[in-house]
Structures are given as C-alpha cells and as structure tokens.
Amino acid sequence: MRQVIAANWKMHGDFSWAAKPAELAELLDADTIDKVDLVICPPMHLLAAMEAMVEDAPVTFGAQNCHAETSGAYTGEVSAQMVAETGAAYVILGHSERRQYSAETDAQVNAKAIAAHAAGLITIICVGESLDMREAGRADDIVAAQIKGSLPDCVTGMNTIVAYEPIWAIGTGKVPSLDDIARMHAGIRARLTERFGESTADGIAIQYGGSVKPANAADILAIPNVDGALIGGASLEMDSFAAIAKAARDYDGL
Ligand code: PGA
Numbered sequence: 473m474r475q476v477i478a479a480n481w482k483m484h485g486d487f488s489w490a491a492k493p494a495e496l497a498e499l500l501d502a503d504t505i506d507k508v509d510l511v512i513c514p515p516m517h518l519l520a521a522m523e524a525m526v527e528d529a530p531v532t533f534g535a536q537n538c539h540a541e542t543s544g545a546y547t548g549e550v551s552a553q554m555v556a557e558t559g560a561a562y563v564i565l566g567h568s569e570r571r572q573y574s575a576e577t578d579a580q581v582n583a584k585a586i587a588a589h590a591a592g593l594i595t596i597i598c599v600g601e602s603l604d605m606r607e608a609g610r611a612d613d614i615v616a617a618q619i620k621g622s623l624p625d626c627v628t629g630m631n632t633i634v635a636y637e638p639i640w641a642i643g644t645g646k647v648p649s650l651d652d653i654a655r656m657h658a659g660i661r662a663r664l665t666e667r668f669g670e671s672t673a674d675g676i677a678i679q680y681g682g683s684v685k686p687a688n689a690a691d692i693l694a695i696p697n698v699d700g701a702l703i704g705g706a707s708l709e710m711d712s713f714a715a716i717a718k719a720a721r722d723y724d725g726l
Contacts, residue, residue, distance in 0.1 A: 475720035476677050476700035478511040479707030490522050493529035499714035504721045505530040523559030534562025540583035552591035563588045564596045568639045578621025586624045589631045596633045603640035619663050629675020635702040641682025657697035686715035693723045
C-alpha cells in the first residue's frame with residue numbers, strides 16, 4: 473500500500489506559507505514524489521488560497537475539519553462541499569484536539585465523514601487514547617469504540633484513512649514503543665476487517681501520529697500495518713517534513 477504522509481499545520485501559518493509546497497518540491501527526489509502520497513492540511517484561509525497559488529507542487533491539500541450539513545445557519549462552520557470547492561482532496565476528522573476543545577463526539581465525526589464522502593473527500597479519521605485510559609489498560613477498548621462510532625458504513629479503502637494518534641504522544645515528544653504501535657495497528661486492522669471485510673480493510677491506510685520526527689520516522693513507518701504518518705510539529709518546517717517523506721519511500725506498509 474502507498475504510504476500517506478500528511479501534514480497537520482493546525483492553527484499555524486500566514487499567507488507566506490503558501491510558498492512552502494514549492495520549497496518542499498526542491499527538497500524531494502523523484503522517487504519519493506512518485507511513491508509517497510503527500511498531503512498538507514493548512515488552516516482554512518490558506519487552503520482556499522493554496523490551490524490557486526501553488527502550481528505543480530508534489531502535494532495534495534486537505535482541511536482539518538468540516539461540518540456535517542451541506543449548508544445552513546451554522547456561523548463559523550465550513551461544509552465538506554466548501555472544502556472540496558477549494559480543490560482540497562482530504563479532510564481530517566475527529567482529531568483529539570477537536571474532540572477535546574470542541575467536544576466532538578464519535579457520532580458527529582461519523583456524520584461529518586458521511587458528508588465528506590458525499591463531497592468526494594478522503595477522510596483522515598483520528599482515534600487514540602489518553603494517558604489515563606492507557607494506564608487503566610483501556611487503550612484497545614477506547615480505540616475500538618472510536619472506530620465503531622466514528623467510521624460510517626460508507627467507508628472504503630479509497631475514501632478513508634484511519635490515523636491512530638495516542639493523545640499523550642501528540643506534541644509531547646513521547647512516542648509509544650514500536651511494539652505498542654505494532655500491536656495497536658494490528659488491532660485496528662482486525663477491527664476494520666471484522667466490520668468491513670478483508671478486502672476493504674486491507675485497502676484502508678492506517679497512519680500513526682504523535683511526535684513523528686525525522687529521527688523516528690523510518691522505525692515507525694517500517695512497522696507492519698503502519699501505512700503513513702500524520703504529523704504536526706515536524707510538518708511546519710519543510711526540511712523535516714521532506715525527511716519524513718523520504719523515510720516513507722522505502723516502506724509499503726504491509
Ligand atoms: P505532533 O502532532 O506531530 O506535533 O505530535 C500530531 C497531530 O496532532 O496530528
């Protein structure tokens with residue numbers, strides 16, 4: 473399976489950042505561009521501008537959220553259709569920061585995913601346990617419940633990526649052991665197989681996210697069932713994002 477390396481810029485970036493994809497192109501070799509799917513998910517104001525400003529960049533773009541309704545009186549929201557209209561191909565849904573700060577539930581993420589698929593977007597649906605849950609031995613159950621609740625029945629290998637992001641690893645420099653990541657990703661693949669059948673489940677990329685850096689990317693991406701990475705901090709500088717992309721070039725994830 474192709475590795476998908478996605479940048480989550482969160483609430484970082486001004487218009488000058490529209491130059492970053494061109495900067496990235498300079499740093500990448502043809503083999504990496506050929507073999508790895510690169511995605512940048514900037515804040516909304518940049519997303520709308522970037523497609524127009526960036527030509528021939530070796531990346532596709534995505535949003536960090538969308539609303540479940542097509543249109544309506546929802547001040548401050550952006551629909552999946554509107555995201556698609558910018559030229560974006562992806563949308564991140566259910567990131568733990570949205571679950572935490574905007575109280576997003578599995579049911580809402582599920583409804584957003586249905587809307588996103590209807591708009592032709594590929595959803596990157598995030599799941600992951602808190603430190604408390606992990607220490608209580610509940611990580612597997614929590615992730616299983618999030619997968620059950622957040623993924624709609626219309627999920628296919630073409631329209632969905634699952635991102636496993638343990639909350640305690642996001643922005644902290646802490647990373648689970650390689651064995652823990654391997655176990656969790658195999659568990660996620662098993663849940664997807666139970667729910668969607670083997671051929672669909674095998675086509676769904678499972679990203680790891682949480683403190684991925686150039687120094688640990690190759691080890692993480694070499695783990696079976698790790699089909700890419702969702703990257704926050706290390707995606708803000710193009711040299712570290714490019715280094716992670718190059719690490720992805722050599723792994724097919726299965
Ligand atoms: P991080 O963020 O790479 O800074 O840990 C990952 C994420 O939140 O998607």
